Amino acid sequence: xxxxxxxxxxxxxxxxxxxxxxxxxxxxxxxxxxxxxxxxxxxxxxxxxxxxxxxxxxxxxxxxxxxxxxxxxxxxxxxxxxxxxxxxxxxxxxxxxxxxxxxxxxxxxxxxxxxxxxxxxxxxxxxxxxxxxxxxxxxxxxxxxxxxxxxxxxxxxxxxxxxxxxxxxxxxxxxxxxxxxxxxxxxxxxxxxxxxxxxxxxxxxxxxxxxxxxxxxxxxxxxxxxxxxxxxxxxxxxxxxxxxxxxxxxxxxxxxxxxxxxxxxxxxxxxxxxx
Numbered sequence: 257x258x259x260x261x262x263x264x265x266x267x268x269x270x271x272x273x274x275x276x277x278x279x280x281x282x283x284x285x286x287x288x289x290x291x292x293x294x295x296x297x298x299x300x301x302x303x304x305x306x307x308x309x310x311x312x313x314x315x316x317x318x319x320x321x322x323x324x325x326x327x328x329x330x331x332x333x334x335x336x337x338x339x340x341x342x343x344x345x346x347x348x349x350x351x352x353x354x355x356x357x358x359x360x361x362x363x364x365x366x367x368x369x370x371x372x373x374x375x376x377x378x379x380x381x382x383x384x385x386x387x388x389x390x391x392x393x394x395x396x397x398x399x400x401x402x403x404x405x406x407x408x409x410x411x412x413x414x415x416x417x418x419x420x421x422x423x424x425x426x427x428x429x430x431x432x433x434x435x436x437x438x439x440x441x442x443x444x445x446x447x448x449x450x451x452x453x454x455x456x457x458x459x460x461x462x463x464x465x466x467x468x469x470x471x472x473x474x475x476x477x478x479x480x481x482x483x484x485x486x487x488x489x490x491x492x493x494x495x496x497x498x499x500x501x502x503x504x505x506x507x508x509x510x511x512x513x514x515x516x517x518x519x520x521x522x523x524x525x526x527x528x529x530x531x
Contacts, residue, residue, distance in 0.1 A: 257499055258403070260478070260506045262395070265402050266307075266514035273521050274311040282528055284313040285342040286370065286520075289332065291351050292322040296484075301348055303517055311521055314341070326355055330363050337365045343531075344370030344524045367530070370523045373420055381424055384431045388523050393425045395515030396457065396478055397432070398522075403504060405455075405476060408433040413450050415439045415466075415492070416459035421480055425457065446470070458492035468497040477505040480512050 277284065286308050290301050301317060308315040318332060329347075336342050345368045351357050361369075366376040372388040380387035389397070400407060412429055416422040417440045426438045437453070439446055450456055450470045458466050459480035471477070481492030491508030499505055506512055 257502050258504045260399055260403055260504050260511055262399055262506060262512055262515040263510040265399060266518040269518045269522070270307060270311055273518075273525065276525065277312040282312075282525065283341070284344075284524055284528055285339075286313050286315045286344045286346070286524060287318060287336050287339075287342050288315070288346045288348060289318045289320065289329070290348045291320045291324060291329070291355060294350065297348050297350070304346070304520060307517055308521060308524075313521065313524065322352055324352075324355070326359065329355060329360055333360060333363045337363075337368060342368065343528050344368050344520075346371055346520070367527060370520055370527060371420075372523060373424075378424060381427050381431070388526060389428060389519075390420055390424045391519035391523065392421050392459075392480060392512060392516045393428050394519040394522065395512060396425065396480075397428060398519070399478075399506070399512070399515050400455075400476075405504065407455065410434050410454040411437070411452060412455040412457065413437045413439060413453035414457045414459065415443075415446070415450070416461070416480070418459060421459040425459075460492050462492055463490035464492075464494040464497075466493040466498060468494070468501060471498050471501050473501050474503045475501065477502045478512065479506050479508050481508060482513065 288301055305315045336345050345364050347360050349357060361373055364374060366374045369377055369388060372390040377387045412434045414422050414426055417438055422438060426436045430436045437449055439449060447470050451472050453475060455476040456471060457478040461481055463483035463485055477493055479491035479493045483490040489509050
């Protein structure tokens with residue numbers, strides 16, 4: 257069993273990005289909009305700032321109060337869209353219930369959509385055209401490529417159909433000639449499907465959901481789950497149960513998470529080159 261070490265690869269990529277930004281004299285600006293006081297969001301934003309700043313990106317946080325209006329958020333996005341020093345905009349989720357997340361994402365210019373989740377970027381993905389991929393999607397693909405795992409013709413099962421991971425990941429893998437099954441909460445006989453998967457990707461958000469009777473020997477496991485329980489972090493895979501059946505597997509933490517943050521920088525460089 258080989259560990260797909262996203263943390264180690266992220267660190268390699270950071271050095272590569274830092275060198276690229278310096279050599280090409282890229283002037284990069286990233287704006288992160290953070291609304292309210294969500295402790296998990298604070299941690300995610302802190303890491304985004306930390307690694308972006310490390311490679312030479314001018315990173316700023318726009319902190320907005322919990323009771324900010326949708327109009328005020330849209331006004332800020334419009335201002336950032338017009339700011340030539342800003343190449344990428346992130347709206348950190350979740351946002352308060354009274355803020356329409358989709359409306360805010362739609363307001364971000366596709367040319368500054370570093371998260372790759374705007375309608376135009378997703379439609380380009382649907383059409384199999386060059387586009388900015390969502391960061392987790394891109395991180396998973398890059399990690400597989402880094403370990404020379406060929407996905408063409410493979411049976412890949414994804415559990416979870418979110419707009420940010422499951423659905424775009426299914427499209428991206430299908431575009432790379434994998435045979436993709438997308439499962440969700442209404443899927444019947446899910447074990448019958450997962451046990452046939454060459455590559456099993458779980459983004460369901462349930463700790464230890466994937467057990468040894470749900471996988472086949474030699475499978476490749478990609479765990480996107482982030483589950484906090486009593487101060488500890490768990491993935492969707494019951495790691496101790498399935499690890500001996502896997503040929504490759506991502507740990508939690510240290511697998512997909514670090515790659516997701518690295519892809520923010522990757523996408524920002526890509527956006528800059530597309531200007």
